[in-house]
Amino acid sequence: xxxxxxxxxxxxxxxxxGTSRSEVWRLVQQLRRLGVEIAGHPATGYRLQxxxxxxxxxxxxxxxxxxxxxKHIHHxxxxxxxxxxxxxxxxxxxxxxxxxxxxxxIAGRGRGANTWHSARSSGIYCSVVLRxxxxxxxxxxxxxxxxxxxxxxxxxxxxxxxxxxxxxNDLLLDGKKLSGILTEMNAEATRVRHIVIGIGINVNQASFxxxxxxxxxxxxxxxxxxxxxxxxxxxxxxSLDREYRNLLEKPEARQSILRRFEESSSSVRGRExxxxxxxxxxxTTAGLDARGFLQVRTAHGMRTVLSGTVRFLK
Amino acid sequence: MNQKELKELIEFLIEKDIAEFELERGDVKVRIKRxxxxxxxxxxxxxxxxxxxxxxxxxxxxxxVPVVATxxxxxxxxxxxxxxxxxxxxxxxxxxxxYEAPSPGAPPFVKPGDMVEAGQVLCIxxxxxxxxxxESDVAGEVVKKLVTNGQPIEYGQELFAVRQRT
Numbered sequence: 174x175x176x177x178x179x180x181x182x183x184x185x186x187x188x189x190x191g192t193s194r195s196e197v198w199r200l201v202q203q204l205r206r207l208g209v210e211i212a213g214h215p216a217t218g219y220r221l222q223x224x225x226x227x228x229x230x231x232x233x234x235x236x237x238x239x240x241x242x243x244k245h246i247h248h249x250x251x252x253x254x255x256x257x258x259x260x261x262x263x264x265x266x267x268x269x270x271x272x273x274x275x276x277x278x279i280a281g282r283g284r285g286a287n288t289w290h291s292a293r294s295s296g297i298y299c300s301v302v303l304r305x306x307x308x309x310x311x312x313x314x315x316x317x318x319x320x321x322x323x324x325x326x327x328x329x330x331x332x333x334x335x336x337x338x339x340x341x342n343d344l345l346l347d348g349k350k351l352s353g354i355l356t357e358m359n360a361e362a363t364r365v366r367h368i369v370i371g372i373g374i375n376v377n378q379a380s381f382x383x384x385x386x387x388x389x390x391x392x393x394x395x396x397x398x399x400x401x402x403x404x405x406x407x408x409x410x411x412s413l414d415r416e417y418r419n420l421l422e423k424p425e426a427r428q429s430i431l432r433r434f435e436e437s438s439s440s441v442r443g444r445e446x447x448x449x450x451x452x453x454x455x456x457t458t459a460g461l462d463a464r465g466f467l468q469v470r471t472a473h474g475m476r477t478v479l480s481g482t483v484r485f486l487k
Numbered sequence: 488m489n490q491k492e493l494k495e496l497i498e499f500l501i502e503k504d505i506a507e508f509e510l511e512r513g514d515v516k517v518r519i520k521r522x523x524x525x526x527x528x529x530x531x532x533x534x535x536x537x538x539x540x541x542x543x544x545x546x547x548x549x550x551x552v553p554v555v556a557t558x559x560x561x562x563x564x565x566x567x568x569x570x571x572x573x574x575x576x577x578x579x580x581x582x583x584x585x586y587e588a589p590s591p592g593a594p595p596f597v598k599p600g601d602m603v604e605a606g607q608v609l610c611i612x613x614x615x616x617x618x619x620x621x622e623s624d625v626a627g628e629v630v631k632k633l634v635t636n637g638q639p640i641e642y643g644q645e646l647f648a649v650r651q652r653t
Contacts (some may be wrong), residue, residue: 284616284640285591286592286593309619310581313581314615315616340615341615354616357618358620359615359620359622360581361624362580362624365589368617441592465615481613
């Protein structure tokens with residue numbers, strides 16, 4: 174990747190990958206359709222106009238050395254859902270630290286029946302496989318830690334930016350959704366087999382479809398500059414690696430996650446909310462309990478929010 | 488033996504004040520022990536049905552009530568008057584919200600009467616937007632779903648009863 178933008182003849186590429194020049198031409202055309210800028214033709218040779226901001230294993234692996242994520246990076250140009258691929262791979266034995274990226278998801282998933290808008294190469298669609306040696310009830314806090322890790326990563330790149338965490342792990346900018354996280358777990362009664370954390374981040378979208386315009390924003394829309402997806406992804410994986418190791422190794426990590434979550438969330442206390450679970454209820458947020466569940470003070474006493482549907486009332 | 492026959496049998500036993508009764512007929516085995524006298528301790532309550540085709544616990548509970556109600560408070564569903572061998576209870580390993588289907592509006596993972604394999608997903612329990620697939624740890628028939636869709640679940644709460652295949 175060091176000399177990615179030199180001219181290479183079609184014949185040489187064909188020899189290196191063991192195919193014909195016409196097949197190389199076909200592959201180049203395919204890459205161009207995927208948005209990779211390549212100049213030239215079979216006679217003169219091909220040249221990459223710029224190193225594409227693609228989440229390729231060869232590009233990312235050197236940037237995340239010494240984390241658990243540097244060995245099993247999988248990249249797809251188009252996929253149904255990175256979470257579905259990661260869950261399937263994990264069930265088939267994929268090791269801890271396996272990462273799945275897609276430039277485009279055609280069935281990106283959110284919570285319940287929600288979908289995740291996954292336009293090609295403008296966002297980051299990423300799922301990671303973890304295998305913590307924890308009982309399932311102690312692994313739940315990973316859901317909060319994932320949102321916190323992304324918060325830390327964005328601030329590391331642009332300290333002026335302060336996304337607002339919304340329980341359990343959405344990030345908001347200007348009150349609109351910047352990222353969403355969906356975590357899936359497969360566990361025995363006393364032991365987690367695998368956890369897949371799916372992270373969707375709106376990075377370089379210049380606009381959103383009309384039905385999302387009021388709810389969604391991107392880093393580009395918020396900062397008026399294009400972001401390197403490669404840089405943000407590498408920073409995120411390092412941040413996630415740090416949170417995860419701390420959680421497994423340091424007894425005080427849970428307290429730290431809860432404290433930093435509260436510091437990074439304007440809505441975890443004193444916000445009027447409606448909760449769409451267990452018949453639905455309304456009240457004022459009152460912080461997190463020791464396990465990380467959101468507390469809501471209602472007219473009928475304190476209640477605990479178990480799952481994720483919290484709607485702001487004002 | 489159907490439910491009507493069972494009920495008639497129990498009424499007959501009460502009428503004749505018979506405390507213990509056992510019947511084996513082909514692959515059907517019925518054993519009824521009732522606390523007829525005032526001194527009967529609650530732990531003598533016993534009612535078991537082993538038969539093929541299987542009798543569901545709901546069906547067995549109904550006729551059991553009049554048998555024991557004479558000396559002890561009527562057992563509720565939770566008191567589990569049904570004692571059945573090979574009945575395995577699947578419990579939730581986490582606190583959360585119970586979902587019977589992969590997404591709202593989708594058909595449930597399983598329903599009573601379904602045969603499941605060990606490792607097959609029975610439901611999802613969600614906590615903090617973390618979806619926990621709950622698997623059956625035994626192979627057999629789903630006899631009963633013990634919770635309702637969207638219900639809050641405690642740690643260790645009973646979710647399904649599965650009759651283990653032997």
